[in-house]
Amino acid sequence: MSKRGVEIGKNLVCKVGAGDKTMFWIDVWSGEIPFRERFPLLYDLAKNKRAKVVDHYKRLNDGILWEWAWLRVPNTEAENHQAEGLLAVLNVTTVSAGSDNWIWKGKENEEFAVKSIRNTLSRNLNLNEPTDNYFWNNWAAKKCSTFAWRALKGRIPTATQLRQRGVPIPSDRCRLCDQEEEMPNHALVKCREANGVWEQIGCWVKAETITQQETLGEMFDALEDYNWPKKKKKMVHAILLLTTWVIWKNRNEKIFRGKSGEIFKMVEEIKEESFQWMKHKSKLLAVNLLV
Numbered sequence: 237m238s239k240r241g242v243e244i245g246k247n248l249v250c251k252v253g254a255g256d257k258t259m260f261w262i263d264v265w266s267g268e269i270p271f272r273e274r275f276p277l278l279y280d281l282a283k284n285k286r287a288k289v290v291d292h293y294k295r296l297n298d299g300i301l302w303e304w305a306w307l308r309v310p311n312t313e314a315e316n317h318q319a320e321g322l323l324a325v326l327n328v329t330t331v332s333a334g335s336d337n338w339i340w341k342g343k344e345n346e347e348f349a350v351k352s353i354r355n356t357l358s359r360n361l362n363l364n365e366p367t368d369n370y371f372w373n374n375w376a377a378k379k380c381s382t383f384a385w386r387a388l389k390g391r392i393p394t395a396t397q398l399r400q401r402g403v404p405i406p407s408d409r410c411r412l413c414d415q416e417e418e419m420p421n422h423a424l425v426k427c428r429e430a431n432g433v434w435e436q437i438g439c440w441v442k443a444e445t446i447t448q449q450e451t452l453g454e455m456f457d458a459l460e461d462y463n464w465p466k467k468k469k470k471m472v473h474a475i476l477l478l479t480t481w482v483i484w485k486n487r488n489e490k491i492f493r494g495k496s497g498e499i500f501k502m503v504e505e506i507k508e509e510s511f512q513w514m515k516h517k518s519k520l521l522a523v524n525l526l527v
């Protein structure tokens with residue numbers, strides 16, 4: 237959507253009640269831009285960057301007392317200047333009892349509805365045109381498609397992406413191999429096990445060139461070069477979506493549950509699940525397409 241000039245973060249505005257659903261620094265709730273952009277030095281110092289508005293004030297008899305937990309108290313001239321600015325804004329901001337509501341800008345009287353987004357979008361683009369070249373494959377499970385779509389955009393919680401979002405994690409190195417930073421393409425393509433799985437899957441679907449790519453995006457692009465019948469291409473595409481998901485699932489199980497996933501097990505899982513899909517979705521046995 238941002239490609240089409242629709243900035244969700246800036247159009248979706250919170251009408252704050254008590255501040256129970258609104259993130260103090262990240263959401264737009266007082267003024268035109270989020271506080272993290274308006275007061276970046278303070279945002280850097282804030283201990284909890286995802287705190288809700290309600291976490292930052294106390295109701296006293298004679299009004300509201302705003303307070304924060306800082307990593308370090310603001311003390312430079314520039315930081316103090318921003319702190320004064322923030323307090324000035326908050327002094328004229330009201331919080332009330334009751335829950336917060338989301339509204340779409342320009343529709344302040346209505347509660348947030350998908351329709352409002354659609355209206356704004358349709359002013360900026362032709363809705364019949366695909367938003368990007370991502371192909372939603374209905375043979376793949378929705379969770380796989382959605383995950384791969386996010387992964388292609390780099391929007392998955394690998395160590396580097398979490399750090400970028402301000403999540404305080406001790407290291408951004410890959411916890412499986414400890415060889416590199418855990419960027420999305422490292423976790424899903426380059427890391428030793430991921431790479432091993434792709435090699436076997438590439439061989440299985442007879443698309444070896446996909447395994448010579450550096451990024452997930454290049455892998456999906458490489459698939460385009462094969463001159464296969466439409467159905468075979470769709471099936472292999474679905475298998476790549478599934479593989480992406482299985483690699484990620486394995487990564488999570490290893491990191492968070494200490495399970496010992498192995499390459500051959502992942503490959504087996506992918507093959508088995510693919511056959512199941514093919515039986516249900518394409519009415520053609522995968523085995524016929526793959527030989």
Ligand SMILES: [Zn+2]
Pocket residue numbers: 410411412413414415416422423426427428
């Ligand atoms: Zn790794």
